[in-house]
Amino acid sequence: xxxxxxxxxxxxxxxxxxxxxxxxxxxxxxxxxxxxxxxxxxxxxxxxxxxxxxxxxxxxxxxxxxxxxxxxxxxxxxxxxxxxxxxxxxxxxxxxxxxxxxxxxxxxxxxxxxxxxxxxxxxxxxxxxxxxxxxxxxxxxxxxxxxxxxxxxxxxxxxxxxxxxxxxxxxxxxxxxxxxxxxxxxxxxxxxxxxxxxxxxxxxxxxxxxxxxxxxxxxxxxxxxxxxxxxxxxxxxxxxxxxxxxxxxxxxxxxxxxxxxxxxxxxxxxxxxxxxxxxxxxxxxxxxxxxxxxx
Amino acid sequence: xxxxxxxxxxxxxxxxxxxxxxxxxxxxxxxxxxxxxxxxxxxxxxxxxxxxxxxxxxxxxxxxxxxxxxxxxxxxxxxxxxxxxxxxxxxxxxxxxxxxxxxxxxxxxxxxxxxxxxxxxxxxxxxxxxxxxxxxxxxxxxxxxxxxxxxxxxxxxxxxxxxxxxxxxxxxxxxxxxxxxxxxxxxxxxxxxxxx
Numbered sequence: 001x002x003x004x005x006x007x008x009x010x011x012x013x014x015x016x017x018x019x020x021x022x023x024x025x026x027x028x029x030x031x032x033x034x035x036x037x038x039x040x041x042x043x044x045x046x047x048x049x050x051x052x053x054x055x056x057x058x059x060x061x062x063x064x065x066x067x068x069x070x071x072x073x074x075x076x077x078x079x080x081x082x083x084x085x086x087x088x089x090x091x092x093x094x095x096x097x098x099x100x101x102x103x104x105x106x107x108x109x110x111x112x113x114x115x116x117x118x119x120x121x122x123x124x125x126x127x128x129x130x131x132x133x134x135x136x137x138x139x140x141x142x143x144x145x146x147x148x149x150x151x152x153x154x155x156x157x158x159x160x161x162x163x164x165x166x167x168x169x170x171x172x173x174x175x176x177x178x179x180x181x182x183x184x185x186x187x188x189x190x191x192x193x194x195x196x197x198x199x200x201x202x203x204x205x206x207x208x209x210x211x212x213x214x215x216x217x218x219x220x221x222x223x224x225x226x227x228x229x230x231x232x233x234x235x236x237x238x239x240x241x242x243x244x245x246x247x248x249x250x251x252x253x254x255x256x257x258x259x260x261x262x263x264x265x266x267x268x269x270x271x272x273x274x275x276x277x278x279x280x281x282x283x284x285x286x287x288x289x290x291x292x293x294x295x
Numbered sequence: 296x297x298x299x300x301x302x303x304x305x306x307x308x309x310x311x312x313x314x315x316x317x318x319x320x321x322x323x324x325x326x327x328x329x330x331x332x333x334x335x336x337x338x339x340x341x342x343x344x345x346x347x348x349x350x351x352x353x354x355x356x357x358x359x360x361x362x363x364x365x366x367x368x369x370x371x372x373x374x375x376x377x378x379x380x381x382x383x384x385x386x387x388x389x390x391x392x393x394x395x396x397x398x399x400x401x402x403x404x405x406x407x408x409x410x411x412x413x414x415x416x417x418x419x420x421x422x423x424x425x426x427x428x429x430x431x432x433x434x435x436x437x438x439x440x441x442x443x444x445x446x447x448x449x450x451x452x453x454x455x456x457x458x459x460x461x462x463x464x465x466x467x468x469x470x471x472x473x474x475x476x477x478x479x480x481x482x483x484x485x486x487x488x489x490x491x
Binding site for chain 1: 302303304305306307308309325340341342344345348349352353372373384398399402403404405406407408409410431433434470473
């Protein structure tokens with residue numbers, strides 16, 4: 001057999017290497033260096049963290065490829081970048097500059113309100129957000145090699161990430177107890193591809209790696225998501241919108257490794273300085289929420 | 296029989312699943328105390344900088360070295376980097392195997408690949424399974440140099456060294472834990488039980 005590149009195994013495989021780790025949003029090469037030194041297993045390169053996108057409004061697009069390349073040259077860990085939902089040309093550009101993972105993200109302004117990117121033809125893996133099992137399996141059906149909860153990015157409020165993780169993991173637990181003849185109707189009811197419903201039932205977990213994202217701001221938030229059963233954590237605004245980013249970043253990395261050790265969590269949570277200010281999601285007008293983007 | 300999998304970050308659960316399949320109890324190792332009573336240790340794939348940093352922060356470097364001098368240890372990908380004496384850049388390493396590693400040697404993720412690999416050392420380790428091994432390389436390192444006491448276990452067709460053994464220490468730049476093929480795990484099991 002000759003070398004095979006871009007197979008689903010290889011794309012899914014990189015996500016498996018990120019498990020038990022923290023992926024951090026970074027805006028500059030300096031941020032990227034701080035994240036790497038703190039123990040991030042990957043960075044997400046973007047022009048504005050979600051909290052700023054939220055505050056400044058306007059259309060949020062893929063970052064300048066030059067900025068992403070500078071970040072790629074600064075660190076040895078994998079570099080991810082975001083494209084808009086459905087914007088397959090932004091994805092082509094990101095693949096061309098060699099990013100390691102593309103996040104087709106609701107944090108940016110959607111480019112297509114009906115269709116997500118068909119991700120199978122790409123050699124680079126994609127991660128997509130999901131609020132429930134049906135949404136996760138539709139994205140996997142389109143070729144996503146990794147799933148994350150949507151949460152509500154840029155708020156510092158973990159409640160939506162918890163809701164989405166509980167939805168996905170709870171639905172998988174219920175699926176486990178269903179009889180095989182019930183699965184076609186179940187697939188129809190959640191709008192998920194039947195084959196991936198079967199696969200999920202037989203594995204007892206999502207067929208790809210599943211991270212938490214959207215609102216994680218403290219080591220305890222990160223450990224909470226891990227104890228709920230996700231494979232790792234994205235931290236967006238929570239680090240570089242806090243008082244002492246290097247210290248908080250390192251603390252969240254340790255919390256994800258030792259998520260079942262309250263004594264270690266207490267130790268790493270000490271003296272972290274100011275957390276990001278945060279916005280309570282229940283106080284945000286509905287039209288400003290971004291988790292509803294994507295279908 | 297209990298074999299540890301270093302569980303600081305990476306695909307430790309995948310290694311655990313293979314060990315379980317071949318009748319071994321996998322033990323997740325996050326602190327030095329977790330090494331007690333283990334027959335061997337696997338250092339999984341993941342990010343070597345992350346795993347190295349956590350190993351330093353939680354005081355694992357010296358206990359891991361001491362353990363390795365008494366037991367078999369196997370590193371896959373990031374784990375192989377950690378076992379090496381030299382990764383050509385400053386990062387925490389266990390500095391055990393006399394090999395030089397080049398990180399991300401094949402390029403970025405779009406250059407990751409699968410290939411069938413000849414590994415004669417695997418002959419007879421399993422249940423009748425023979426033939427080439429399905430090797431998965433993900434942002435993989437290569438073994439640039441091996442010292443005098445190190446045996447080359449597998450090469451790519453172009454001669455690149457991708458697996459090596461020094462006594463009871465094994466390094467592979469690919470991921471047997473992501474395949475359904477248990478032969479490398481069985482081979483490691485032999486190193487764990489046979490002695491040097």
